[in-house]
Amino acid sequence: MNPPFSQGAKHLLRAWDFLHAGEIVCLLNQETIDNPYTEVRKRLAKLIADHGTVETLGPVFSKAERATDVHVAMVYLKKESEDDRIDLWHTDGQERSINDDIGSPDMLPA
Numbered sequence: 001m002n003p004p005f006s007q008g009a010k011h012l013l014r015a016w017d018f019l020h021a022g023e024i025v026c027l028l029n030q031e032t033i034d035n036p037y038t039e040v041r042k043r044l045a046k047l048i049a050d051h052g053t054v055e056t057l058g059p060v061f062s063k064a065e066r067a068t069d070v071h072v073a074m075v076y077l078k079k080e081s082e083d084d085r086i087d088l089w090h091t092d093g094q095e096r097s098i099n100d101d102i103g104s105p106d107m108l109p110a
Contacts, residue, residue, distance in 0.1 A: 001015060001025070001026040001027065001083050002026075002027045003025065003026065003027075003028075004031060005028070005029040005032075005070060008026070008028040008029055008032055008039055009028065009032050009038075009040045009041050009044045010029075011017050012024065012026045012044065012077075013040065013043060013044060013047070014030065014076065015025055016047060016077060019079050020077055020079075020081055021080055022078075022079060023076070023078050023079075024075075024076070024077045024079075025074065025075070025076050026071070026074070026077075027057075027060075027074055027075075028072070028073050028074075028075055029070050029071070029072065029073070030056060030070070030071035030072060030073045031071070032044070032073070033045070033054055033072075033073045033075070035050070047077065048075060048077070051077050051078055052070040052075060052076050052077035052078060053075075054073050054074070054075050054076075055073065055074045055075060055076070056070065056071070057072045057074055058071055058072065059072070060072050061069055068073045084103065086109075
């Protein structure tokens with residue numbers, strides 16, 4: 001991700017909230033990491049401490065077409081979740097009995 005620097009923390013947190021399991025790599029203004037003075041930035045700092053790392057990259061856009069001397073940080077986050085897929089054919093090793101009455105006229109509501 002390379003969100004707008006002015007809203008980078010909000011974009012990253014939104015992506016984290018949507019992510020079930022996986023990885024996010026995001027470029028942010030270094031100031032966002034260094035100065036967690038808002039609730040959003042505090043939440044981001046805690047998230048990084050618990051689930052990721054930060055690499056300082058410096059002014060990587062100083063020679064870009066739309067140049068800026070903003071120092072950039074690359075944030076890496078990894079979210080692991082329990083696999084919540086359902087095995088539809090799993091029977092716990094036991095064969096289930098068949099109800100032959102299912103669908104018969106006697107079983108239909110009156």
